[in-house]
Structure formats: structure tokens, C-alpha cells
Amino acid sequence: MLTRQVIRNAVEAALAEDAPNGDITCETTIPAQAQGEARLTAREQGVMSGVDVFAAAFAAQNPTIEVTPHIADGERFESGQALATVRGPVRDLLTAERVALNFTQRMSGIATMTSAFVGAVAQAEQLPGYRAPYAYARTRIVDTRKTTPGLRAFEKYAVVCGGGHNHRYGLSDAVMVKDNHVAALAEQGIDLSGAIRHIREQVGHTTHIEVEVDRLDQIPQALAGGADTIMLDNFSLDDTRRGVDLIGGRAIVEASGTMTLERVPSVAATGVDVISVGALTHSVRSIDLGLDWA
Missing domain, CATH: 3.20.20.70 (Aldolase class I)
Known part of the structure; x- marks a missing residue:
């Protein structure tokens, strides 16, 4: 269902929608050679979904970007927890950031709500x-x-x-x-x-x-x-x-x-x-x- 090709098609379409003619902010403020590192951080607790999608968004923007996950899909996380690290050209990291977050935030929201409903079913036995x-x-x-x-x-x-x-x-x-x-x-x-x-x-x-x-x-x-x-x-x-x-x-x-x-x-x-x-x-x-x- 959620194959690599499905993911790639979706993130490429999202990137094209967000920056159809490039990211003029990054191109006019960030040196082309600048390298950087950032962490995907949870602002609240939840259940993870979309690790591969998060990575694919950066890879579609620039294949040299390295994404290191610190959590797997289906695992719970707490507020403040680092979920992944990304390293690479700063321009490309910033350009792909919102698309990567949009997918992962929504998918994790669905996983978190589903987990709550599954927990509610367990209460029925009492x-x-x-x-x-x-x-x-x-x-x-x-x-x-x-x-x-x-x-x-x-x-x-x-x-x-x-x-x-x-x-x-x-x-x-x-x-x-x-x-x-x-x-x-x-x-x-x-x-x-x-x-x-x-x-x-x-x-x-x-x-x-x-x-x-x-x-x-x-x-x-x-x-x-x-x-x-x-x-x-x-x-x-x-x-x-x-x-x-x-x-x-x-x-x-x-x-x-x-x-x-x-x-x-x-x-x-x-x-x-x-x-x-x-x-x-x-x-x-x-x-x-x-x-x-x-």
C-alpha cells in the first residue's frame, strides 16, 4: 500500500507545490556551500508514523542529505524527544523541512488518535x-x-x-x-x-x-x-x-x-x-x- 514509489511520487509533488520555482529565501540568504545539522523533535507526546516519508522528502530534495532515525514507526515518544537527525546542505534542508514535517505530523497525529481508540477498546473488558x-x-x-x-x-x-x-x-x-x-x-x-x-x-x-x-x-x-x-x-x-x-x-x-x-x-x-x-x-x-x- 505505502510503497517507496507511492511515497516518492507524493513527496515530489509536495515539493513541487511548495517551491515550483525554487526557494527564493534560501537562495538569497544561505551560502550555497553551507552545511548543517538539525533534529526532528517532539513538542508533545504521541505515536510515531512516517519515518520513511520524512526521510524521503529530504532525499527527493537532495539525495546527499543524511537522515538518521532515532525511533521506529509505531513507537511512542515523549515531549522533547529527538526523533531523527538530518545532515546536509542547509539550503536543501530548509527547503524540504515543511514538506517533511507536514507528512510526519499528520501521520503521527493519526497514529496517536488511533492508539487512543485502541486503548478505549481495552477498557471495555472492565x-x-x-x-x-x-x-x-x-x-x-x-x-x-x-x-x-x-x-x-x-x-x-x-x-x-x-x-x-x-x-x-x-x-x-x-x-x-x-x-x-x-x-x-x-x-x-x-x-x-x-x-x-x-x-x-x-x-x-x-x-x-x-x-x-x-x-x-x-x-x-x-x-x-x-x-x-x-x-x-x-x-x-x-x-x-x-x-x-x-x-x-x-x-x-x-x-x-x-x-x-x-x-x-x-x-x-x-x-x-x-x-x-x-x-x-x-x-x-x-x-x-x-x-x-x-
Whole structure:
């Protein structure tokens, strides 16, 4: 997903956007031969994501720049901690600085938020009436397609760094029948179970089929059609428990809709297998990182 070529294409495009005709500040103030060293420093605690992207931004600007990471993706850091050292021509270090930080700050912000949601799931085990999920040892936190256009690979990778899991990458990866699909089918006189069976006849045997439902009475139809995953969209806690009981391990159960850190433990305690959280990528705050000169 986040390959070297994907990274290179993105950082080159970002550098071209930021300095389409060069960096006139550096070119008029910094001697061409000047060499320097700086440290990537955390201004607050968080979870790291984007070490390779940080390095790639400098390499794309000037391959002679040396980047020495002091942390790996997925590791926690504290405020004031040095995360990497960069050495090379000062002009190029300064030109690439903002692009390198922009990627790393956002990715680390996503990883940090994801880690918080994963921690909230762990709290569910302490709640009265907690039920373990059928499919996994612990309820999974997953992302959605609510990502920044052009940066999906970076953002979904950051979710994994934070201990989360990825939902489908895009529309080509799996069948997902949502409420608008169901409504359109109903207008044609096709019920949900019939639609799922029709889909199954057309796709390969490895293709996963997920169905979104917003009422309990839709669950028997989804099961009859043979859905692999049933998403309970904006269900109350009581209806989520009933939904888990109705499905009874015959499909993966996903809970979705307005998930917050405060709500997640209670939702996880119902026994759902997966909780999808759009906020991981669409409402994240970048982590404050800076480049401090030695």
C-alpha cells in the first residue's frame, strides 16, 4: 500500500507545490556551500508514523542529505524527544523541512488518535456485562474511506502504526452494500437477501461482501443472503447487543456511526468484532513536531 514509489511520487509533488520555482529565501540568504545539522523533535507526546516519508522528502530534495532515525514507526515518544537527525546542505534542508514535517505530523497525529481508540477498546473488558467478540480476541478499531484525497495510503498506514486495522482500501477491494444501494434495489423490487445472492454469483470466491443495516429487522435478510460482514449503522447500545445475538457469529459484526473515545468502550462491550471510526482520518489533529538546529 505505502510503497517507496507511492511515497516518492507524493513527496515530489509536495515539493513541487511548495517551491515550483525554487526557494527564493534560501537562495538569497544561505551560502550555497553551507552545511548543517538539525533534529526532528517532539513538542508533545504521541505515536510515531512516517519515518520513511520524512526521510524521503529530504532525499527527493537532495539525495546527499543524511537522515538518521532515532525511533521506529509505531513507537511512542515523549515531549522533547529527538526523533531523527538530518545532515546536509542547509539550503536543501530548509527547503524540504515543511514538506517533511507536514507528512510526519499528520501521520503521527493519526497514529496517536488511533492508539487512543485502541486503548478505549481495552477498557471495555472492565465494564459489567462485557462480551468478547466472536471473530477476534479483542474488538478491532478500523478506519474508513473518509481520507484526504491523494493521501489515503499514508493515512491508512498511520492507522496501522497506531495499533488499528484497515477497512477496505477502496471501492475495488470488496463489495459493500450501503443504505443507498438497498434503497435503490428496493425501488426495483429486489430484497436484500436476493441482492446479496445475486452479487455472490458475480464475484470471485475470495471477494468479501459486507452489508450495512440500520434496523434489526434487516439482519435476517443479510444472513439469509450470506453476507460476510454486517455493519450495524448508528444502532443504540441495546440494539447493538440484540444485533450481535441475532448474528450469533455467522458473520463479522461491525459497529459504525458517531464513534467517540467516550462511547467506544460501551460499544466494544456489546461483543462487536469491529468498530469503524471515520474520525481517525477526517478529524485528526496533527502532532506538533519541529526541526531544531544543532
